[in-house]
Amino acid sequence: MAKREFNPKSFLMIFVSISLASLFLFFSSVFVTDVYSNIFEEERFGKGVRVGSILVEDATKQEAESIVKEEISEWQNQYPVYLSYNEQKVQLSPDTWLFQVEESVQKISGNSNKLLVELDKESVKSSVFKLNVTGLEELLDEEMLYAHLKQVGAKLPTSNLEININEFLTTFGQAEEVVSQSTVKLPGEHVLLADWIKGLHGYEIKPGSSFSLIHAIEEVSLTAQDSIDLNVLASGIYTAVQKTNFTIVERHTSRELPEYAELGFEAFVKPADMDFSFQNPNAAPYKLEFLIDKDHLVVSIVGVPLPFTYKVKVDKQVFKPKTIIRFNEQLASFLSSVVVDGGSEGYLAAVYRESFGSGGEVVESIKLSEDFYPPKHRIEERGYPVEDKEVPDTTNPENGIPVMPYPYPVYPYPANPFDPNAPVIPGIPGIPGADAQPPTENVKDNKVEEKKKTPSDDEKESGGEAK
Structure with missing residues (x-):
């Protein structure tokens, strides 16, 4: 077999072809992945993106909605919100806030985004009513309160969750005026009264607090003494309080209506056990002012207008x-x-x-x-x-000669002093027969008894025996 020789040129061509194919496959896969992600996968939010106070970075819209709903549910369960007024407070229902989660996520643009929320206003009004403050609804700036509650829902804070209603009342900043006044006529001197009204002039009754006349006098380093002056002062304050929405806590009346008070306007105070007190149910403070005008006590309640x-x-x-x-x-x-x-x-x-x-x-x-x-x-x-x-006849029935009038109006003078039926009359000097007294025994009965006696009876009386 013929031996093949190494051809560097061919090797180089093969190597370059394989490398180019590999690079093509690599970049094709990256490009296809990016294209697929852009076409078929949802967009994810960037770093630091928030909806309200909720972080939704690197999350799709669907994931962001789940995150926001979970955070809202946790906030509602762990961080209750209260409406407070003085010493009273009422928890707002979690359903007061109507969160618009989907719309909030859809409107994400940039890193800081609002959590859209609406309010159930009837739920808010119901909570305000539970505070049981007279006239509060009339003085409350509802729109201002609603706006504040929307901000609370949009931020989901975890502190300062007690909302003071006083901050949303229309009375703040209003000019004070005399809301009620009474006049009581002063009976005689009023030394104690002058000292008391001097010490109590300008006394402030804070929102929701109670006023006790005896305690108020003691607060200004004076002594409430049992006197007419104390009752005059109590009656004057009570008459002024009647024409407000203040709540009467304790009040007494005397057994007789005094001259200085009109019917229905008296207040009786006895430092030992009878006081006069009332409560200011309003969201604003009020002051007591006093004035002695000649022989009259004038009591004024000063503050913002009542509802x-x-x-x-x-x-x-x-x-x-x-x-x-x-x-x-x-x-x-x-x-x-x-x-x-x-x-x-x-x-x-x-x-x-x-x-x-x-x-x-x-x-x-x-x-x-x-x-x-x-x-x-x-x-x-x-x-x-x-x-x-009957008026006795003063004529002697025997001879018609007038006789002396009877000395007693009830019984006539007896014609026969020995008449057993005649009353015993003391002797009167100068009147014939007046000194004579009737026998102590019944004469007629004795005579009858004597006629009925027999010899045997006489013998029995003498101690003899009957024969």
């Missing part, structure tokens, strides 16, 4: 006093009378607070109290009653 206009209505029922008769032996007869106490009428007052809207319509009417002052009965004294008796 409604308030008026007080009193339904009065009158009870007439009865007459109580007492017998007095010093008075001559029942017809003689002396009035000891003229008495006074009693009252039952039903006190209502009516709320009026801006158009003058009645929004609400609630009963604040029922004040009862019992009537003070009329008392008079009379003599003891005496039965009517």
Whole structure:
């Protein structure tokens, strides 16, 4: 067999052909892969791409939606959001936020993108209502609150999740005014009252807090003494509070309506066990201001306008006093009378607070109290009653000669002092027969008994035996 010789030229051609074929296959596979990826595979997001606060880098749209939904679910379960007002707070339902995940992912452009979200406004209103604050809905800037809640949902924060409603009320920044005022006439001197109103002037009642008259006086380093001045001050404040939406916590009345108070507007305070207190349910603070104008105490409540206009209505029922008769032996007869106490009428007052809207319509009417002052009965004294008796005849029935009038109105003077039926009458000097006394035994009965006696009876009485 002939031996073949090595041909470098042929080897080089074969080597170059194989190399070119390999390169062609390699670059073809890369090119085809890129073409396939561009045509058949979904696009993935680049580095640092976020939807809201959620990182979705190197993820397809479908994967990004899953990531966003998972993060939202975790946030809703682990980080509840609260609405707070003073010391009260209510958790917002997770369904309050309506997340638009698909639309948010579709609109990704660049690294920073918004998580689109809407609100269930009825759910928000329901949560605000649960705070149980009178007039809060009227003072709340709802659109401002909705905008803030949307930002919370868009960012999914993990801190500062307690939202203070005070920041969204229209009252902030408004000018203060006198929202209610009362006037009470001062009875006589008022030394203690002057010191108390000086210390309490400008006293602030914070949102949601309670006011106690006794504690407030003690807070300003004074002492609440049991006096008319304390009751006048309490009545003045109570009358002003009635024309607001403040809630009465504790209030008492006396047994009799005092002269300085009108029916339905009295507040009685006894430092030991009876206080006057109320609560400010509003989202804004209010102040108490006092002024003594001649012989009147003027109490004003100053603050931002209240949600409604308030008026007080009193339904009065009158009870007439009865007459109580007492017998007095010093008075001559029942017809003689002396009035000891003229008495006074009693009252039952039903006190209502009516709320009026801006158009003058009645929004609400609630009963604040029922004040009862019992009537003070009329008392008079009379003599003891005496039965009517016939007027005795002063003529002697035997000879028709007038005789001396009987010294006693009840029994006639006896014609026969020995009449056993005649009463015993003390002797009267100068009157014939007046000194005579009737026998102590019944004379007629004795005579009858003597007629019935027999000799045997006499013997029995003398101790003899009957024969």
